Amino acid sequence: MHPTGTPIGSPVGSPVSGPTELPRYTYPGGPPAASAAAGSAAAAATGVGLSDPQERAATARPGRRRTGLVVGGVAAALLLGGGTVFAVQQLSGAGAQPADVLPGDAYGYVRLDIDPSAGQKIAAVRFLGKLPQVRDTLTGDDPRQKLWDLVAQDAADSCVSAVRYDTDIAPWLGDRAGVAVRPGGTEDKPNVALAVQVRDETRAKEVLGKLFACDKDGADIETKDGYVLVMPPGTGASTMAAVAKGTLATNSTFTGDMAALGEQGVVSAWFDMTNGAQQLQDLGAGALGTPGTPGTSTAAAQGRVAAALRFDPSFVELAGVVRGAKAVNAAPGDTxxxxxxxxxxxxxxxxxxxxxxxxxxxxxxxxxxxxxxxxxxxxxxxxxxxxxxxxxxxxxxxxxxxxxxxxxxxxxxxxxxxxxxxxxxxxxxxxxxxxxxxxxxxxxxxxxxxxxxxxxxxxxxxxxxxxxxxxxxxxxxxxxxxxxxxxxxxxxxxxxxxxxxxxxxxxxxxxxxxxxxxxxxxxxxxxxxxxxxxxxxxxxxxxxx
Structure with missing residues (x-):
């Protein structure tokens, strides 16, 4: 159940159909066909996307390392989606998720999805329709291309700026991306893996290989089940070995937490505090005011957190659950x-x-x-x-x-x-x-x-x-x-x-x-x-x- 008592995954006030079975996940289904058709029509009328590339560009740091530019550009372009993404995509939300290809020993996970469940697409269109200025800003032919152009312009090396979005990126870029953080990383070399959904594994690996070759450090790039995995150099073999042992989607702790969370919306995240607090300290997270600051101990960090950013026709919500934490002696709430x-x-x-x-x-x-x-x-x-x-x-x-x-x-x-x-x-x-x-x-x-x-x-x-x-x-x-x-x-x-x-x-x-x-x-x-x-x-x- 949603924290407010509403079944998670259904927009408040909207009818709920039976769940749609997906690989290793169960996502709540969307409204009946009539409502879905109405939502599709509303989407076509408003042309709503999910983000503003100009705003993101304004916060970009010129001169950052090319590896960061490429990874950030691909992930952000994926999040942006097309200006009419809700209108032109099918309302299925089906298909493999990043957790299906990322290693099961990860203690942190963030997922972006511009092809969520039908109910989420319809709810997002209706909510953003209440914010006309936001809706109008998000309307465009393809914000992903605009963002890529900005990334290419910010790259100092011509081998990055020479890549064409329409011929080199758009043909293979999919709708989802996920990042997993694994144990064993350091501040200089975090043990992370980025999974980007692709339509053509061979072409995607080829283009990304050329892009990361522009950076002296490079990257390890592998493909699996419709995704390209990008990893820091030297970590690819161990990451893929961990994937072979089991993915996050087969990790019962992870899947149990995400099931308790329910609808995962457009963005979702999971963090295992018990196993990850000390790891974050090793990564230098103390600089952000988290474990690692003077006098702060990670010993008390327990449990896991799962959260999702999702839409309702009336609001946008960040919802989450905490599980396996130290029990708090709190009386039942009374408001x-x-x-x-x-x-x-x-x-x-x-x-x-x-x-x-x-x-x-x-x-x-x-x-x-x-x-x-x-x-x-x-x-x-x-x-x-x-x-x-x-x-x-x-x-x-x-x-x-x-x-x-x-x-x-x-x-x-x-x-x-x-x-x-x-x-x-x-x-x-x-x-x-x-x-x-x-x-x-x-x-x-x-x-x-x-x-x-x-x-x-x-x-x-x-x-x-x-x-x-x-x-x-x-x-x-x-x-x-x-x-x-x-x-x-x-x-x-x-x-x-x-x-x-x-x-x-x-x-x-x-x-x-x-x-x-x-x-x-x-x-x-x-x-x-x-x-x-x-x-x-x-x-x-x-x-x-």
Whole structure:
């Protein structure tokens, strides 16, 4: 099931047919023939693609190594697809996936697919139709050719720029690509494999061989089952040997995680934290602020993450699952304190079950605070306890309580002096929670008003808003809330932003197409839900008007 309770793989509100069997995968099927025909007609009318080559070109780094240019160019061209890709391609989404040819010992995997399931194609067309500026930008004869021209122009060597897209690339380039990261790599030589779907293995290998010959390092290139595999020089033999032992598609852990994820949409990814955290540190990932930074240990990294970027007629969503992680002692989510916020709520943050989750999370959190103490030369935990006269983690559990909710009413955010925010805490010791709010407020300079009613503490920067939060409303019944979050009744963490209610704060700084695109967006919603011991789901949606 989708985190919101909707069967994964079907656009919300769309009928769902039986699953279509694919090699080693089961993808949800698309809508019935009539809906598919309607979606195809809509695609033909809008000419929607998946990306903007000019935007990607603007972020390209001139002078980068040719190997990176070629790999990036092929993969990005694949992602871009034709300007009318949804209209001219069949709605099958069938055929081998990159995981069918990439090694099963990989701990990381990213896949791009411009030929996803029928339901995804139709949903993408309908959603992008809500963003006319985006749709118009993506319309074109073949953005892949435009991108290739930019790549060729950026290449210093004439042997790259001499390759013709229409005669040398287009005839064999397929619709899918995937990258697998294997154990044993180093920062200088990562152990990766790029699989690009091709229509002509012989021709593809020939052209790619010439392209990578332009680089002094070159690359190992092999073919398998309709794909070309590109690997760093010297790693091809070991990678293909690993493929012979078993692919990702035969890795039961991987397939189980992807089955739990469901519809894999246009982009999907998988990462085995248990086996990959230390590997990433060896690759120098600490530079990105991940394992490998000072005081950070990879020993606590457990489990796997699978995620997908997929479309619904109303929104685009990044959805995912976490499996096999360290079990978190979190109570089942309860968002009743979120959904009854005032009707004029522009943004809200809700955390449920934190008092129980802290019990299992504190050892790791306290260790991180101790590491921070080593960097600052002070006792961070001790200083917090002394400054606020609290005992950690006990008072933190009281403060966050069974549920902790913050809300921002609709207002003119450009007037800083009248900024209003409020919230409520449902705690096992509401009197103590109220006292803690007082202490924190004093440390902040005395800006809060609060009242305790039974087991709930109500607080706000404006006394009138304390009463409004206490009175409540029906935020959860609004169409915008439902579109952004769906069913989050069991969620442990929720973020909601009604963009239409706050856009006056930033629209004045935007012009032209940028302003039009922003105005086309309606809301953002994110949620996380603990679904079982060591398992969770998450979702981040952007809703169109």
């Amino acid at each position: 009743s304190q979120l959904i009854d916020l005032p009707d004029d709520t522009a943004a809200a943050l809700h955390v449920s079950g934190a008092d129980r989750a802290i019990d299992s999370a504190w050892p790791v959190l306290s260790e991180q605070l101790k590491n921070l103490s080593g960097m600052t030369g002070g006792d961070v935990i001790g200083e917090i306890e002394k400054e606020l006269d609290v005992t950690l983690p006990d008072d933190l559990k009281v403060l966050l309580g069974r549920s902790f909710t913050l809300s921002l009413p609709q207002q003119d955010l450009r007037v800083a002096d009248s900024f209003v925010v409020g919230g409520k805490i449902v705690s096992s010791d509401s009197a103590r929670a109220g006292d803690l709010v007082d202490r924190i407020d004093q440390a902040m300079g005395g800006i809060l008003t609060h009242s305790v009613d039974g087991g709930t503490v109500y607080l706000a920067t404006d006394p009138a808003y304390v009463d409004a939060v206490k009175k409540g409303g029906a935020l959860g019944d609004s169409d915008t809330f439902k579109a952004a979050l769906g069913d989050v009744s069991r969620a442990n963490g929720v973020l909601f932003v009604d963009l239409d209610r706050i856009e006056s704060a930033y629209l004045g700084d935007l012009e032209g197409e940028t302003r039009a695109v922003v105005e086309s967006l309606r809301a953002v919603g994110g949620s996380t839900t603990v679904t079982g011991p060591g398992e969770a789901s998450f979702s981040l949606r952007v809703v169109g008007n």
